Amino acid sequence: MNAPSLILVTVDCLRADHVGFLGYARPTTPFLDSLACESAVFSNAIVAGAPTYFSFPAIMASRYPLALGRDVVGIAPGEPTIATQLNAAGYATAAFIAGNPYLTSRFGYDQGFDDFRDFLAAVPDEEQSASPTNGVPSNLNRRIRSLASRTSLTGAAYEELYFRYCQRRVARENISMDSLRRYPAAHIVIDQALSWLAKIGERPFFLWIHLMDPHHPYYPPEEALAALGTPMSSQRARFLNSFWARENISVRRLRHYRDEVISLYDAGIYWVDRQVARLVNALKEKSRWDQSLFALTADHGEEFLEHGQRYHSPVNLHEPLIRVPLLLHAPELKDARLTDAPFSLLHLAPTLLDAIGAKPSARFQGRTYWSRVSANDLSDEPAIVECVDGCNNPLYRKDRVRHRLLAVRGRTLKLVVNFRDNTDCLFDLERDPGETSPLSPNSFPKERVRLLQIASSHVQTAYKKRDAELRIRAMVRGLQQAVREKISHTRP
Amino acid sequence: MTALARSINLPESLCAEAERQFGSRFQNIEELLTFVLQEVTRNDSTRLDESEEKMLEHRLKELGYL
Numbered sequence: 001m002n003a004p005s006l007i008l009v010t011v012d013c014l015r016a017d018h019v020g021f022l023g024y025a026r027p028t029t030p031f032l033d034s035l036a037c038e039s040a041v042f043s044n045a046i047v048a049g050a051p052t053y054f055s056f057p058a059i060m061a062s063r064y065p066l067a068l069g070r071d072v073v074g075i076a077p078g079e080p081t082i083a084t085q086l087n088a089a090g091y092a093t094a095a096f097i098a099g100n101p102y103l104t105s106r107f108g109y110d111q112g113f114d115d116f117r118d119f120l121a122a123v124p125d126e127e128q129s130a131s132p133t134n135g136v137p138s139n140l141n142r143r144i145r146s147l148a149s150r151t152s153l154t155g156a157a158y159e160e161l162y163f164r165y166c167q168r169r170v171a172r173e174n175i176s177m178d179s180l181r182r183y184p185a186a187h188i189v190i191d192q193a194l195s196w197l198a199k200i201g202e203r204p205f206f207l208w209i210h211l212m213d214p215h216h217p218y219y220p221p222e223e224a225l226a227a228l229g230t231p232m233s234s235q236r237a238r239f240l241n242s243f244w245a246r247e248n249i250s251v252r253r254l255r256h257y258r259d260e261v262i263s264l265y266d267a268g269i270y271w272v273d274r275q276v277a278r279l280v281n282a283l284k285e286k287s288r289w290d291q292s293l294f295a296l297t298a299d300h301g302e303e304f305l306e307h308g309q310r311y312h313s314p315v316n317l318h319e320p321l322i323r324v325p326l327l328l329h330a331p332e333l334k335d336a337r338l339t340d341a342p343f344s345l346l347h348l349a350p351t352l353l354d355a356i357g358a359k360p361s362a363r364f365q366g367r368t369y370w371s372r373v374s375a376n377d378l379s380d381e382p383a384i385v386e387c388v389d390g391c392n393n394p395l396y397r398k399d400r401v402r403h404r405l406l407a408v409r410g411r412t413l414k415l416v417v418n419f420r421d422n423t424d425c426l427f428d429l430e431r432d433p434g435e436t437s438p439l440s441p442n443s444f445p446k447e448r449v450r451l452l453q454i455a456s457s458h459v460q461t462a463y464k465k466r467d468a469e470l471r472i473r474a475m476v477r478g479l480q481q482a483v484r485e486k487i488s489h490t491r492p
Numbered sequence: 493m494t495a496l497a498r499s500i501n502l503p504e505s506l507c508a509e510a511e512r513q514f515g516s517r518f519q520n521i522e523e524l525l526t527f528v529l530q531e532v533t534r535n536d537s538t539r540l541d542e543s544e545e546k547m548l549e550h551r552l553k554e555l556g557y558l
Contacts, residue, residue: 071537401536404544419544424551449557456548463541475532487517 015301031277045326050300062364074107080361083112183212186275213268220267344383
């Protein structure tokens with residue numbers, strides 16, 4: 001009998017409370033809900049960092065995102081990952097990444113894969129939606145804008161008029177949802193994965209699929225919108241995406257369109273569910289399903305104004321961003337098991353490897369929880385989440401070398417340390433799931449200290465026990481890229 | 493170079509390959525290596541780690557636990 005195979009599906013921006021198997025009322029995930037009935041489901045799976053570039057080092061390499069230094073991005077050359085471990089063990093390995101620029105060979109994510117497809121060639125350069133911020137204003141417009149921006153009132157008036165003007169112009173164009181989408185939809189990615197599976201024969205395999213359908217701009221297939229009972233024209237979707245992307249606009253005005261934007265986001269999730277169903281059915285037809293471990297999770301969630309923010313910028317570590325679905329389906333798990341203990345995705349890689357009988361790397365910072373998952377006995381170990389506050393573009397060093405944001409997330413209590421203003425806030429998620437009111441400094445003193453001690457130990461370990469070899473390799477890779485780019489720019 | 497300098501020995505083949513790859517950007521091996529070492533020894537990131545560790549220590553002391 002072959003060694004078990006591993007399928008890891010990661011979904012960009014998928015927050016835990018928008019999947020049916022974790023209680024969402026809208027039927028976004030009918031297939032995964034049925035799969036959850038025979039899987040281990042973690043209702044408090046917590047990412048180790050957010051967004052993508054701070055989350056994936058933990059998912060793929062079981063390493064905290066800032067452990068090699070906050071000036072390092074991605075997986076270091078030679079760093080062990082799920083893929084390198086299984087490739088060395090003789091597995092066929094492939095990754096199908098739906099056009100996320102941070103999950104590419106530039107950042108080391110291709111290591112260990114026989115076949116790595118990032119779909120970046122299929123991604124359009126610029127969003128085609130219309131808005132004053134991403135349109136191409138004429139010289140006249142630029143002059144008017146410059147004059148108008150002399151006062152906030154005239155500046156706002158200009159932005160409003162220009163936005164409306166753009167909307168009127170694009171309303172005449174009849175562009176399909178498929179043309180507006182910036183990432184390959186799940187069916188395209190799954191098609192390629194199925195073609196690869198057809199070629200590998202009976203070998204055990206590791207297949208990583210990263211799907212972007214719930215990522216903004218939100219342009220789900222019309223079929224998905226119709227299936228959820230929220231049909232929408234591409235013109236309307238285009239308007240909503242443009243409005244949602246506007247800068248310097250009040251939350252009150254954005255809130256007016258929130259439900260429609262969420263309908264678009266949810267339809268993206270539904271499409272993921274449909275395509276995952278297709279993948280699983282194909283594996284069943286090939287008689288590979290019963291010899292495979294299947295895991296589905298996300299790199300981070302998405303915000304819809306819960307705290308005034310949109311998308312998934314690393315300016316906070318609220319629950320909509322850090323709590324993600326995690327579902328593990330394994331042949332030996334005959335019945336459903338649901339745990340609400342915190343589970344850090346730092347432990348995912350060693351747990352998955354252990355579950356299929358492969359050895360996790362000694363360099364992993366996480367450890368296997370497989371025996372505990374099997375016994376449905378997860379301990380109450382808090383999960384640590386970290387990111388660089390406000391690092392929206394990790395390609396820029398000045399964006400990376402800024403203060404850390406850190407959360408220590410227990411089952412019900414969550415400590416958030418903001419090093420920019422040297423504050424720590426404790427939240428009781430049972431009484432205040434929306435994290436609107438930090439507890440007073442006198443509440444839960446012992447628990448506060450315990451979580452602070454965990455934070456302190458984490459920060460100390462991060463730089464005092466840093467893997468110098470991996471850090472230098474990653475830095476040198478960055479330098480090579482920078483120098484090559486400079487050389488190519490200076491060539492005639 | 494007016495600053496104190498140190499001589500090091502490197503394999504000729506390695507230097508030749510570095511010159512081949514990066515010669516159009518750097519005048520010589522010294523310039524390339526100086527650039528690389530300056531970059532990898534920048535300690536602004538570590539300084540932030542240290543200040544964050546101190547902040548947490550201070551907080552724990554305030555609460556009487558250190």
